Amino acid sequence: MALETERSKKILIQARQSLIIHAKTLIMKTLRVTLLYLGITSLMATSLQSQSDDFDDGNDNGxxxxxxxxxxxxxxxxxxPNGNSYSIAMEGHxxxxxxxxxxxxxxxxxxYQNFYMAVDIxxxxxxxxxxxxxxxxKEPGLQTLDGYGAVYNPRDADPGGRLxxxxxxxxAGTVMAQADIEGDVEENFRIVFRGKGPELKTELYNQADLLNPVATVEVFDESHESGFLGIFSVSDDVSVPIDVTFDNYIAAExxxxxxxxxxxxxxxxxMTIEFYSKPGIIYSIEESTDLKLWEEIDDSIEGELGDRTSFTVDYLKGESKFFRFKSFGEE
Known part of the structure; x- marks a missing residue:
């Protein structure tokens, strides 16, 4: 009886795991098009080695x-601040x-060797x-710290500062590359920094548009091969303080x-619809006029090289249609 109970438990666990995996492959996103109106939802998947902190727990454990x-x-x-963000400050000395x-x-x-990191500031x-x-x-300490920095200063250039x-x-930091920002930068922005081998790239985004950066800087350098990641601030003069708040930190390979x-x-x-995708992932597209009956348009759209894929459907001006697409995993 004990063996039978144990076997039943194992079968039940396996069934639940299959259901979870199946559910993940059926996560759907609906796009409604009425004239030029678009409504969207999103899904993100992180890599195996990753870190994140939204500071909503009000501590900096780790x-x-x-x-x-x-x-x-x-x-x-x-x-x-407010128990949900992370502030670093120092007075001018x-x-x-x-x-x-x-x-x-x-x-x-x-x-990390290769890395991707982003944080709201x-x-x-x-x-x-x-x-x-x-x-x-490496070696964080007085006159010992080595590494790379992706840095924004709002007052180094008009009107939007410099990245x-x-x-x-x-x-001691040496500028390898920089970009003046032509437009305004909000007082709550996102900075992204990534490195793949010697290729380094940083981008600055306003929170109102996290798809299109207001500035991008790229450089090729082989000085530092690996190390850990973090956040920081440094003033421009010994008499000037620092006071910066960070939120929604994420880091991955x-x-x-x-x-x-x-x-x-x-x-x-x-109508051509473009979405973020991944090479080797298969997607299907369905359409509906009432969100009840769905008609499959294509079930074998393969993610293109790069990070985005597009597909074209028939569209009659003025009609209301819904589109949904599914991700079915790698081939």
Whole structure:
């Protein structure tokens, strides 16, 4: 009897696992088109080695605070505004030999070679400070920290500031590439930094449009092969403070796969819909006029090389249609 019970439990567990896997393959996204109106939902999948923190728990467990000036008697503070974000601050100290106020936090339990990282940043535009993320970091300490920095300063250029990629050796940052920002940057923006071998790229986004960056900087460099990742700020003068708030941090070995609508264009009686995809993944497309009866258009659309795929359907101006597409996993 005990053996039979154990066997029944195993069968039940296997059945549940199959159901979960099956459910994942049937996650659907619906697109409604009425004239030029588009409604969308999205799905993101992260890579196996990844880290994330939205700070909604009001703590920084897992993070290592770094204040390279602590031994010189200059304090920094880490706090949690509204209990759901992460602030790093330091007052201006006015001591030239110590260099500018600076502080950060790192997650040191995973070493990355290739990396993708993104974080939302809220800042005070009246403070002349550089804020952003660090990658492939080693030896964080006074005049020892090495790595790469993706940094934004809102006051280095008009009207929108300047975005940099830095090569950091012994805490001294050298600008390798930069871009002036022509438009305005919101006081709550997102910075993205990625590295694949020697290829480094950073992008800056306004929260109102997380698909199209307001600035992009790219560079090729082989100085630092691996290290951990983190967030930081450094002011532009010893008398200037730092005060930056971070939120929605994510890090992974590669950019998370996004199954998400990009947009649609209509030409004559045809509509082309473009969505984020992944090579080797098979997608199916269905259409409906009432969200009850669905007609399959194609069940063998293969994700194209790159990160996006498009397909074209018949469209009659003025009609209301719904489209949904499914991801069926790799071939």
């Amino acid at each position: 993070w290592t605070k770094v204040n390279t000036l602590a031994g010189q008697g200059v304090p920094a503070t880490w706090s949690f 006015g001591i030239e030999p110590l260099g500018q106020p600076r502080a950060g936090s790192f997650i040191q339990n995973i070493i 809220i800042f005070d535009p009246s403070i002349d400070q550089n804020m952003g993320v660090l990658a492939r970091v 940099y990629i830095l090569n950091i050796n012994d805490e 590669e950019e998370p796969y996004r199954f998400e609508l990009i947009g649609a264009t209509i030409e004559g009686n045809e």
